[in-house]
Amino acid sequence: MSSDARIAVVTGAARGLGAVLATVFGHNDYRVLVTDVDLAGAEQVSSMIDPLGQRAHALQVDVSNREDFELALSTANEAFGGVSVLINNAAVTKTTPVFEITQQEFDEVLAINLGGVFSGCQVFGSAFKAQGYGRIVNIASLAGQHGGTATGAHYAASKGAVITLTKVFARELAASGVTVNAISPGPLDVPLVHELLPADTLQGLISAIPTGELGKPQFIAQIALLLASPEATSITGATIDANSGLYVR
Numbered sequence: 001m002s003s004d005a006r007i008a009v010v011t012g013a014a015r016g017l018g019a020v021l022a023t024v025f026g027h028n029d030y031r032v033l034v035t036d037v038d039l040a041g042a043e044q045v046s047s048m049i050d051p052l053g054q055r056a057h058a059l060q061v062d063v064s065n066r067e068d069f070e071l072a073l074s075t076a077n078e079a080f081g082g083v084s085v086l087i088n089n090a091a092v093t094k095t096t097p098v099f100e101i102t103q104q105e106f107d108e109v110l111a112i113n114l115g116g117v118f119s120g121c122q123v124f125g126s127a128f129k130a131q132g133y134g135r136i137v138n139i140a141s142l143a144g145q146h147g148g149t150a151t152g153a154h155y156a157a158s159k160g161a162v163i164t165l166t167k168v169f170a171r172e173l174a175a176s177g178v179t180v181n182a183i184s185p186g187p188l189d190v191p192l193v194h195e196l197l198p199a200d201t202l203q204g205l206i207s208a209i210p211t212g213e214l215g216k217p218q219f220i221a222q223i224a225l226l227l228a229s230p231e232a233t234s235i236t237g238a239t240i241d242a243n244s245g246l247y248v249r
Helices: 016-026 039-049 066-080 103-113 115-131 153-176 191-196 199-208 217-228
Strands: 007-010 031-036 056-060 085-088 134-139 178-185 239-242
Touching: 007 016, 007 066, 016 031, 016 039, 016 085, 016 217, 031 039, 031 066, 039 056, 056 066, 066 115, 085 115, 085 217, 103 115, 103 153, 115 134, 115 153, 115 178, 134 153, 134 217, 153 178, 178 217, 217 239
Parallel strands: 007 031, 007 085, 031 056, 085 134, 134 178, 178 239
Antiparallel strands: none
């Protein structure tokens, strides 16, 4: 597939950052496969991008199941004639205190947040390598850089591993015309943040942010657009920080 093909698969795209990513790509001349375990939510986002269903399709995908990535790849090929971009966004957040996390909960979070990224990079990375072009963007997190546990120790650990996995796949695919990068957002102004945090805790968090506000998911999507562009040939294995000044390195 040539580098001018603009076809993206976005995981966890039924709401929040994923929905914004899918919508922004769709409104920037990409054909988009909107995937999520919540099929109804994915269909709603797909319809917002293109009510006629020509430039956007929805697919139910559980990222902890490798076969679902293979289905997403084949669906994108059938619907759009190929795929050039994968956005690994799907993740789960659980705020269980570290000493109360059960083995089952730990395994569940890692299977989705890390296992999903691994399977996506492996399945789509192999296809991109074969076609000689592709872009993979993994959504990491500030929690994976500074070890914060407000969003769960297992969440933080999984996101730290996503950053490392990004480097591994970037090195493996660099000679094949494929780039692999990560974006590491800080707290974002998305429904999940407001649902997870009590009002006073949220206000305290905002007060601690140097810029004085939660990050904008639309800005994260703009970074993803840059990393997904054919011109971004020299950026691979990178983690782009977008944390409103909370973590400076």
